[in-house]
Amino acid sequence: MQQILSKANWLARSILWGFPTPATAEEWDFPNAEEEGPVLEHFQRIEKAWNFLRPAFASRGYVLYEKPKNSWDLLPVIEPGRTSPIQAYPYGRRIHESDNAKMTLLAPRVWGATDRLGRHVVINSKALEFLNSEPLRSDPRNHTIHVVEFLPIYNFIFAVMPRWDGAFDTEFDTVEEVTYCAQTFLEAFDFLHEHRICHLDFLAQNVGHNVCISQDKIDDSTGTHRPSETKYAVYDFGGAIIYPEDTPLSITHPEWQTWGWKLRNILVPTEPYSPFQFDMLALGLVLQRYVRHIENIIPELGPFFDRMTDPTPSKNFTAQEALAEFQRIQSHLTPSQLSQRVTTRIWRKGVASKRLTGIEGKK
Numbered sequence: 636m637q638q639i640l641s642k643a644n645w646l647a648r649s650i651l652w653g654f655p656t657p658a659t660a661e662e663w664d665f666p667n668a669e670e671e672g673p674v675l676e677h678f679q680r681i682e683k684a685w686n687f688l689r690p691a692f693a694s695r696g697y698v699l700y701e702k703p704k705n706s707w708d709l710l711p712v713i714e715p716g717r718t719s720p721i722q723a724y725p726y727g728r729r730i731h732e733s734d735n736a737k738m739t740l741l742a743p744r745v746w747g748a749t750d751r752l753g754r755h756v757v758i759n760s761k762a763l764e765f766l767n768s769e770p771l772r773s774d775p776r777n778h779t780i781h782v783v784e785f786l787p788i789y790n791f792i793f794a795v796m797p798r799w800d801g802a803f804d805t806e807f808d809t810v811e812e813v814t815y816c817a818q819t820f821l822e823a824f825d826f827l828h829e830h831r832i833c834h835l836d837f838l839a840q841n842v843g844h845n846v847c848i849s850q851d852k853i854d855d856s857t858g859t860h861r862p863s864e865t866k867y868a869v870y871d872f873g874g875a876i877i878y879p880e881d882t883p884l885s886i887t888h889p890e891w892q893t894w895g896w897k898l899r900n901i902l903v904p905t906e907p908y909s910p911f912q913f914d915m916l917a918l919g920l921v922l923q924r925y926v927r928h929i930e931n932i933i934p935e936l937g938p939f940f941d942r943m944t945d946p947t948p949s950k951n952f953t954a955q956e957a958l959a960e961f962q963r964i965q966s967h968l969t970p971s972q973l974s975q976r977v978t979t980r981i982w983r984k985g986v987a988s989k990r991l992t993g994i995e996g997k998k
């Protein structure tokens with residue numbers, strides 16, 4: 636199991652397994668996410684590919700999580716007698732004692748694993764070299780997931796990243812926690828767009844914070860967003876476009892119709908659209924959902940999000956403008972506003988829903 640397989644061995648094994656690994660990086664992705672049949676089939680194929688690659692990861696010190704039959708869960712393989720390691724940055728904070736850090740299978744390209752010390756990581760079949768090279772790496776606004784190492788295996792380069800669970804999976808306790816999170820993501824896009832990197836698929840499931848929580852415990856978890864110990868990161872750059880640095884932000888893209896408009900309930904524009912503005916719309920919609928519910932405490936969030944989520948091209952907000960406007964709003968907040976406990980969770984169609992957990996923590 637531990638020996639590194641030779642090229643010939645790989646080929647023999649691949650024939651035996653019926654050529655399970657996708658031929659190109661793109662083929663790891665969903666064929667068409669809107670039909671259920673092909674998606675299930677695709678996941679089965681991808682599961683086989685990950686299992687096929689399991690010994691290769693093991694030989695490099697990573698034990699892939701296992702997927703129980705007929706389930707969308709991924710479970711860490713628990714080695715008897717091993718105690719939970721302390722997970723220091725860049726690894727996610729361990730919120731619960733038990734080692735059963737259950738994960739949900741969300742994207743075919745991403746699989747959980749534990750490293751030699753038992754720390755939780757995720758392995759992505761699409762690498763992010765461009766974000767992990769200097770000077771981008773050391774910019775304070777580089778809120779992109781840190782790559783621990785790149786593993787060339789078989790025909791691919793896999794990126795190993797610390798496992799950081801969803802940024803919005805757990806509830807926020809104070810106004811400051813909510814605004815700190817929003818500011819971080821606005822900064823992240825200011826940074827990406829300054830370097831003319833478009834994400835093009837910003838969704839709540841593509842952002843994390845530095846905690847590792849079993850999916851069973853998510854609904855009871857609070858206290859994971861304290862600004863002093865929380866970092867946020869954008870991940871999943873599988874659909875990103877990188878333009879030359881002198882490209883105007885108003886540039887349009889001929890394939891604008893293929894972006895996730897429907898998914899976000901926006902009418903597909905009839906004219907070519909700027910990918911940078913699409914990013915800002917996508918960011919605005921996610922942040923509006925998780926931030927605007929405190930509009931009763933910060934009324935200026937209303938007009939801010941109305942503008943951010945307006946798809947009209949002339950109403951554009953660049954990332955830099957949006958960040959500056961948000962920072963202006965933040966600068967007027969008093970310490971008592973910032974420390975105010977939030978009692979709401981989500982903003983949807985003008986209504987702020989109540990949080991699920993009690994204000995002090997547990998249900």
Ligand SMILES: *[C@@H]1O[C@H](CO)[C@@H](O)[C@H](O)[C@H]1NC(C)=O
Pocket residue numbers: 884885886909912948949950951953
């Ligand atoms: C924003 O809209 C204005 C007015 O239509 C236009 O001049 C400008 O180029 C646009 N900027 C971006 C970044 O799209």
Ligand SMILES: CC(=O)N[C@H]1CO[C@H](CO)[C@@H](O)[C@@H]1O
Pocket residue numbers: 772773774775777778779780781866867868
């Ligand atoms: C979120 C993140 O990975 N930030 C990194 C930005 O770059 C500096 C310097 O390389 C790192 O220390 C941070 O961890």
